[in-house]
Amino acid sequence: MSLVILATCLNYLVIWFQNRQQSALLWMTAGSLISGLAFIVRLTWPGLDGIIFAHPAVLTGLGCVWMGCRSAAGQRPWLPGLPIASAIWLLLACIPGFFEIPSARYAAAYLLAAPLLLLSVSALWPSPIPKRAGRRFVSALLIVIAALCLIWGLLQCVSMVHPIGIGVDLIAVPVSAFAIMGFYLVLSFAFVALLKEQSEWAHGRAAFKDALTGLPNRRHLDESLTRSTGAARRDRRPIAVIMVDVDQFKAYNDRYGHPAGDACLRIVAGCLRDSLPHDLAEVMRYGGEEFTAIIRDTDEIEAMTLAERMRDSVAAAQIPHDGGLVGFVSISLGVAVMAPPYDQTGGIVDGTSLLAAADRALYRAKETGRNRSALFTAADAPDATSLNGRTRISPGLA
Incomplete structure (x- = not known):
């Protein structure tokens, strides 16, 4: 897992050093790093304290993905929105008996993750930049993962009131850790391809623009x-x-x-x-x-x-x-x-x-x-x- 985190972060940072105007890469680096460290802490710190740290950290990492997509689309990152999902999860944790029901913890985390992923798509897709393969792939990946989170979160909610044969063993910490790290790894290469497409589009557009007046040349x-x-x-x-x-x-x-x-x-x-x-x-x-x-x-x-x-x-x-x-x-x-x-x-x-x-x-x-x-x-x-x-x-x- 440490190697996956390192590879993902390095992939972003190498590209960022080549074009430091792309702040979106720093947001994606932060998202990958925070989520990866959350699972490392969870695996090495299995008690209640590890749970309290891991779930909000993963949600914060997905919030960074949202900010990265906003930045890539030319929007300003909305910093007040970054901790909202984590804060909601911590408020739910204050409900008596929340920690004693693993399905409740996972249901809350997955159902809070889905909106963050969909918000990322909603920020990325309406951009005026032509929709090419990179943006289509990133958007499709985010939608698929959001749908899986939503479905899995709802199934966990159902399992709390009616046994349906879905145990927490399917969402055990190691499985979840490698799944989300795989998501970040695939996302990193797709996101870099998206930014490359956008950069090529911007340079091509500049070639047809008069620098003094801003009109076409x-x-x-x-x-x-x-x-x-x-x-x-x-x-x-x-x-x-x-x-x-x-x-x-x-x-x-x-x-x-x-x-x-x-x-x-x-x-x-x-x-x-x-x-x-x-x-x-x-x-x-x-x-x-x-x-x-x-x-x-x-x-x-x-x-x-x-x-x-x-x-x-x-x-x-x-x-x-x-x-x-x-x-x-x-x-x-x-x-x-x-x-x-x-x-x-x-x-x-x-x-x-x-x-x-x-x-x-x-x-x-x-x-x-x-x-x-x-x-x-x-x-x-x-x-x-x-x-x-x-x-x-x-x-x-x-």
């Missing part, structure tokens, strides 16, 4: 645009792209400095994101002071309405800009829509041409005075260098 934009326009063509539904440029942002950086410029972009990003319907739209940072919004199921009228809402949202933020057009930061927007029939939309037939059309409309908005929205029309197509590749026509207007 250009890499995500390219994939999302291809996926969204493909779905729109398949379902024959309209889709809009809005290109956004912060007006005279170079002058803003020159006047206020780059740290202020970064803060400005973060505010603008928040305004753009919050002004669009989250179920239909996605705002991304294209690069520099440019942003892009992809809006599904949106025609030209709706797209222009949303573009104006974005412009008004940034204006309402009242970010001072003495070198700007109106004394505060403003934006220019170019709007393009791809909708059937595709041969009548000025050459907008896919994601690349849709983005190029929105860029052309943005150029026209800046060319005609900035702080406004412009809609791409078929008449714009002959003037654009290309609608099959993004071409900045006049860098001097940026």
Whole structure:
């Protein structure tokens, strides 16, 4: 048993030393260590004192598993909940005759263990992280053990009032000790696999996220645009792209400095994101002071309405800009829509041409005075260098 405890704890600790931000591993280490030591004390201290120590300690260990699952799911450990099951067992121990009935002690312990295991699942399962093999296995293991604890606890309750041939020999201390240590050993490897999956997911997500604004980045934009326009063509539904440029942002950086410029972009990003319907739209940072919004199921009228809402949202933020057009930061927007029939939309037939059309409309908005929205029309197509590749026509207007 000592070797099982040591192997389990070392498995957690080795992984934790590689990534010390994973506090969940420390909680699982504590759970394994407390439960293991409880059984060692129980085996070497068979009297009443050993019983009083062992059962609450095992329940505390399972409480640590609950805290570990909360931590793994991105929740804060709820420390007041840690000793509740142990405290209930000790209160039951104050009932006269409780210690004289072994089935009563085991029934109380098993019936208190089951909710702790189910609470662990309830903390782990709703996490927004994709449900992959590691989390499925850990959740299934916890549910199975919780069901066994519940069934065995209820059978012990029945055996106290009606003999059903289930004696305490089946739940003797050595058997229980090796069973729970086996549970912790299997759980340790499964839990480490779960955290590895989560870490890989987080790193993959970071690769598609802009570090400054928190919005999806250009890499995500390219994939999302291809996926969204493909779905729109398949379902024959309209889709809009809005290109956004912060007006005279170079002058803003020159006047206020780059740290202020970064803060400005973060505010603008928040305004753009919050002004669009989250179920239909996605705002991304294209690069520099440019942003892009992809809006599904949106025609030209709706797209222009949303573009104006974005412009008004940034204006309402009242970010001072003495070198700007109106004394505060403003934006220019170019709007393009791809909708059937595709041969009548000025050459907008896919994601690349849709983005190029929105860029052309943005150029026209800046060319005609900035702080406004412009809609791409078929008449714009002959003037654009290309609608099959993004071409900045006049860098001097940026």
